[in-house]
Amino acid sequence: MTGKSLKLALRTGLLTSTCLFAVPASAQDADVEQRLERLEALVMQLVERLDAKDGEMDAARAETVAATQQALAETRALQLRQEELAAQIDEPKKQEDKGFRVGNTTVSYAGYVKLDAISQRTSGGQVASGSIVRDFLIPGAIPVGGDGSGWDTDFNARQSRFIFKTATDVGAEHTLNSQIELDFMVTPDGDERVSNSYTPRLRQAFITYDNWLFGQAWTTFQNVGALPESLDFIGTTPGTIFARQPMIRYTDGGLMLAVEQPETTVTSSTGARVIAGDDSLPELVARYNFSGDWGSLSASGILRNLKISEDDFGTDGDSAMGYGVSLSGKLKLGERDDFRFMGTVGDGLGRYIGLNIVNDAALDLDGELDPIFTYSGFGAYRHMWSDKVRSNIAASYFKADNPVLLTSGAVTDESWNVLANIIYSPVEPVDIGIEYMYAERTLENGQSGNLQKIQVSTKYSF
Structure with a gap:
């Protein structure tokens, strides 16, 4: 009871x-x-x-x-x-599988070896032997106004890449990592006569401490995960944000905030590019990443302070605001196919788009900066034929609203390209592919030129 x-x-x-x-x-x-x-x-x-x-x-x-x-x-x-500790231990463990441990630091490596065989022709002029335009697509450098060339063939292994990583155990409360990445693109000292010896160049070099990144990396404004799979170094270059630079970045979940290296490029009255080097305020970048079973999306924005001083053009100097927004992502189509895209619009974004197709601003008659408005984008579809064979088709476009009275008609008005490839992987680390690309560039005065390229590549990733 x-x-x-x-x-x-x-x-x-x-x-x-x-x-x-x-x-x-x-x-x-x-x-x-x-x-x-x-x-x-x-x-x-x-x-x-x-x-x-x-x-x-x-x-x-x-x-x-x-x-x-x-x-x-x-x-x-x-x-x-x-679970958090397991995740922290897992990544160094993965690295240790490819490296070794020294004290509290796991040292690892990654990268690939790649051979490119490229044959290309241009309708508006001959590209000189040894020019980087013969290594990969640079839209702003497609020859215009000259005589067409024949098919020029080059072999190179310059895109081969080495990545060196470390992960240091500093206790359960913190994570400390670093990365240095090298390749041999866009460097001097090589030749095609005897040795083809090219100087290594620094691609990325950064440390990460918990949520912070310090060093040189891909700009936060760019979503690298949306880039299509191409044999060309970039592929959809006219419609792609592409920049690596020093920065300080904070990441919290999907949110990324960064202050990055500033640099202003200006078009003079003759159409020539002037790099002022007088910037005093960093680029401010914000980005948010979304992901799910459907794929991933990224929305990013950038705010810039374009600046010149009195010694650049014999004027009193000036500054102007630049800005831009970009939406990009990778959407899953069925079990294995996907669609990748990027769309970018803004004022004063020149050096960020398509390897600096146009400049950030032009100089008006009063010696003041006039930011150049641009919009660009790409779309790419990847289809998996089988576990070992896949194909990609892609197209991209760029358009600039140049103040022609200030820049002359010799600057790029628009550029676009299309490509298609098929890639075979006999074993997982090896890719063998062939790709066809057509690209075109048009100036403000109406002149245009095109580039056609056939590329065969073999890559071994490690």
């Missing part, structure tokens, strides 16, 4: 007894009444004790429930921490 049941029985019995002896038959019943009063007092004392006991039991229950909830919370927190 519970305390509550016992108390109810006692109270019921007391009430019954009171009713029975409420009216005594005679004076001799006084003793009975006194006994009844003593009985009532005893019952009330017992009820009070039971009430107190119930209070103690309720307090004990509440304390037990609170302790249980706290224990569950601590257990869950410990479980989450163990």
Whole structure:
């Protein structure tokens, strides 16, 4: 019997007894009444004790429930921490599989070796031997206005890449990593006569501490994950944001905030490019990444302060605001196919688009900067024919709103390209492919030139 049941029985019995002896038959019943009063007092004392006991039991229950909830919370927190530690340990472990450990630091490496065999022709002029325009597509350098060339063939392994990584154990509360990346593109000292010896160049070099990145990396404005798979170095170059530069970046989940290296490029009245080098404020970049079973999306924005000083053009100097927004992503189509895209629009974005197809700004008659408005984008579809064979088709476009009275008609008005390839992987680390590309460039004065390219590549990733 519970305390509550016992108390109810006692109270019921007391009430019954009171009713029975409420009216005594005679004076001799006084003793009975006194006994009844003593009985009532005893019952009330017992009820009070039971009430107190119930209070103690309720307090004990509440304390037990609170302790249980706290224990569950601590257990869950410990479980989450163990999962975080497992994730922190997993990446260095993956790196250790390709490297070695020195003290508290895991040293690892990655990269690839790639051979490119390229044959291309241009309709508007001959590209000189040894020019980087013969290595990969640079839209702003497609010859215009000259005589067409024949098919020029070059072999090179310059895109081969080496990535050196470290991960240092600094305790469970923090993560500390670094990366240095090298290749041999766009560097001097090589030749096609004897040795083809090219100088290594720095691509990326950064450290990461918890949510922070310090060093040179892909601009936060660019979503590298949206780039299509091409044999050409970039592929959809006219419609692609492309820049690597020093920065300080903070990442929290999908949010990325960065201050990055500034640089202003200006078109003079003759159409020539002038790199002022007078920037005083960093580029401000924000980006947010979304992902799910459907794929991934990135939305980014940039704010720039374009600047020149009095010694650049013999003027008093000037500054202007540049800005831009970009939406890009990779959407899954079926089990293995995907569609990749990027769209970018803004004022004063020149050096960020298509390997600086046009400049950030032009100089007006008063010596002031006039930012150049541009818009660009690309779309690419990848189809998996089988586990070992896949194809990509892609197209991109760029358009500039040049102030022609200030830049002359010799600057690029628009550029576009299309490409298609098929890639075979006999084993997982090896890709063998062939790609056809057509690209075109048109100037503000109406002159145009095109480039056709056939490329065969073999790449071994490690």
